[in-house]
Amino acid sequence: MTNEERIELAELLFPNIKHDRAYYEEKYPERDLPEGAMVTRFGPSPTGFVHMGSLFGSFIDMTYARQTNGVFYLRIEDTDQKRTVENGVEGIFTDLDSFDICPDESTKVGGEYGPYIQSQRVDIYQTYVKDLIVQGKAYPCFMTEKELESIREEQEINKVRTGVYGIYAADRDLSIEEIKEKIANGDEYVIRLKSPGNPNNIIEFTDLIKGKMKFPESDEDFVLLKKDGVPTYHFAHAIDDHLMHTTHVIRADEWVSSIPKHVQLFNVLGFKLPNFCHHAPLTKKDEETGTIRKLSKRKDPEAAVSYYEEVGIPNDAVKLYLATILNSNFEEWYLENPDKSYQDFTFTFNKMAVGGTSFDLDKLTNISKTYFSRKSGEEVYEETLSWALKHDKEYAELLLANKEDMIKFLSIEKDGPRPRKDISKYSEVKEEFSYAIDSMFEEEDYSKFDGDKTYDTNLVLDYVNNYLDLDVDNEAWFNKVKEFAEANGYAASPKDYKKNPDDYKGHVGDICEAIRVMITGRLKSPDLFSIMKILGKDKILKRVELYNKKFN
Numbered sequence: 001m002t003n004e005e006r007i008e009l010a011e012l013l014f015p016n017i018k019h020d021r022a023y024y025e026e027k028y029p030e031r032d033l034p035e036g037a038m039v040t041r042f043g044p045s046p047t048g049f050v051h052m053g054s055l056f057g058s059f060i061d062m063t064y065a066r067q068t069n070g071v072f073y074l075r076i077e078d079t080d081q082k083r084t085v086e087n088g089v090e091g092i093f094t095d096l097d098s099f100d101i102c103p104d105e106s107t108k109v110g111g112e113y114g115p116y117i118q119s120q121r122v123d124i125y126q127t128y129v130k131d132l133i134v135q136g137k138a139y140p141c142f143m144t145e146k147e148l149e150s151i152r153e154e155q156e157i158n159k160v161r162t163g164v165y166g167i168y169a170a171d172r173d174l175s176i177e178e179i180k181e182k183i184a185n186g187d188e189y190v191i192r193l194k195s196p197g198n199p200n201n202i203i204e205f206t207d208l209i210k211g212k213m214k215f216p217e218s219d220e221d222f223v224l225l226k227k228d229g230v231p232t233y234h235f236a237h238a239i240d241d242h243l244m245h246t247t248h249v250i251r252a253d254e255w256v257s258s259i260p261k262h263v264q265l266f267n268v269l270g271f272k273l274p275n276f277c278h279h280a281p282l283t284k285k286d287e288e289t290g291t292i293r294k295l296s297k298r299k300d301p302e303a304a305v306s307y308y309e310e311v312g313i314p315n316d317a318v319k320l321y322l323a324t325i326l327n328s329n330f331e332e333w334y335l336e337n338p339d340k341s342y343q344d345f346t347f348t349f350n351k352m353a354v355g356g357t358s359f360d361l362d363k364l365t366n367i368s369k370t371y372f373s374r375k376s377g378e379e380v381y382e383e384t385l386s387w388a389l390k391h392d393k394e395y396a397e398l399l400l401a402n403k404e405d406m407i408k409f410l411s412i413e414k415d416g417p418r419p420r421k422d423i424s425k426y427s428e429v430k431e432e433f434s435y436a437i438d439s440m441f442e443e444e445d446y447s448k449f450d451g452d453k454t455y456d457t458n459l460v461l462d463y464v465n466n467y468l469d470l471d472v473d474n475e476a477w478f479n480k481v482k483e484f485a486e487a488n489g490y491a492a493s494p495k496d497y498k499k500n501p502d503d504y505k506g507h508v509g510d511i512c513e514a515i516r517v518m519i520t521g522r523l524k525s526p527d528l529f530s531i532m533k534i535l536g537k538d539k540i541l542k543r544v545e546l547y548n549k550k551f552n
């Protein structure tokens with residue numbers, strides 16, 4: 001085709017495209033950012049929700065952009081109608097908002113490089129395709145589904161690669177007359193890239209996470225625009241990441257195999273190649289088969305980001321966990337720096353997992369315990385209250401009515417280098433601190449803690465009435481318990497008891513256990529003396545009597 005014919009063809013195919021490439025290149029100039037600033041993007045399809053794997057992706061995008069004073073933007077990728085659901089965009093914003101993943105630019109907050117939704121960028125894509133047609137680097141292909149099917153069958157029989165390339169690219173060299181005739185005929189067409197690649201050439205490529213890779217060049221005339229004029233993922237990716245000046249394409253590693261196509265496309269379009277960072281999928285051990293598989297929306301409730309809010313795991317704890325799986329050296333740093341936030345850590349691509357990233361709910365729970373342990377009693381109270389107001393109204397009422405004591409209970413064993421680590425979810429505050437609220441305590445069935453074992457109420461009553469002094473320090477209090485133990489035939493320490501078990505009814509620990517069960521309804525609790533001090537003598541006596549009524 002001559003130059004004139006190509007221009008004629010471009011006009012014939014895109015009569016409504018009036019701008020040229022230069023118009024968009026000027027409209028979206030280089031970003032004015034400090035040296036080293038990363039421009040990252042999250043590109044979800046509007047499926048209505050965010051999968052944990054995607055949340056992880058957006059967390060990576062945001063983290064790197066923030067730590068380099070760059071830009072993190074959200075681009076809705078709605079070129080695939082099959083993946084689009086009604087109100088799908090809204091659902092994505094809701095999920096991201098709930099984790100404070102706040103893009104600097106998006107359909108919601110705007111920005112200079114929009115529109116941030118691909119369906120509104122069709123003119124832009126078509127402008128660049130029109131230009132490729134003029135340059136002879138793309139062409140309309142009229143092959144029908146049937147024809148494509150038949151070449152696939154032929155390729156399978158001949159045991160060669162499937163696809164439209166080389167001799168199989170039947171419409172590559174149609175004349176302008178042939179094309180005009182087909183169009184006049186109403187034949188449908190897609191626009192394909194006229195691939196300049198040769199698979200005998202090997203290209204080298206460096207991924208910032210996966211390292212150096214080698215691929216044969218792509219010679220596939222892959223589709224740029226579909227029949228309806230909407231771009232494929234490949235084409236939209238090249239145009240958008242170029243015009244929006246993405247410096248780091250951070251995406252799931254399912255796209256690695258498309259790299260030869262993307263490298264070629266950027267070259268053909270004359271675009272600078274961004275950095276590519278393909279991150280591993282989140283995986284877990286399948287409970288039934290024991291094999292490692294991808295975290296699945298269908299099988300794993302924890303794959304939905306709404307799960308954490310429902311069960312009461314704080315968003316910040318989830319983010320701490322994401323930071324932990326993002327960089328292998330993060331956790332150690334975090335444990336060594338108890339007063340720092342994850343945002344103070346410098347994340348790097350070379351500490352990211354290359355294979356699968358194991359998503360371990362037990363580990364997340366443990367990190368959440370660390371998160372809670374670093375919060376003051378008052379903070380735990382406030383956060384639990386705001387969670388309960390949404391998810392457990394009845395408990396929220398109780399928290400409001402018992403605020404002062406509740407904060408005191410939640411503050412036990414919070415000082416010192418090893419703060420208490422027992423809560424991983426807001427919902428657990430209710431279970432673990434049931435004794436902190438009288439009405440809940442009274443309803444509790446604490447026989448479940450000790451099977452057949454019952455404790456001697458008279459012994460505890462005697463202690464409370466005659467030995468208990470709450471206005472002393474912990475040591476003096478414990479000395480008194482020991483004194484009481486000895487006066488009643490119990491050893492003052494487990495060690496003494498072990499030496500001569502026949503001489504004693506038990507030891508001081510047994511007495512503490514009896515008190516603990518009677519006043520907290522459980523065998524384990526935070527520091528007993530602190531609990532006793534908050535309850536006060538009257539409540540302690542009431543609780544011992546209640547126990548007596550229930551069990552003796």
Ligand code: GLU
Pocket residue numbers: 042043044045077237250251252
């Ligand atoms: N829309 C693509 C997806 O959902 C985004 C991939 C990318 O980040 O480039 O997989």
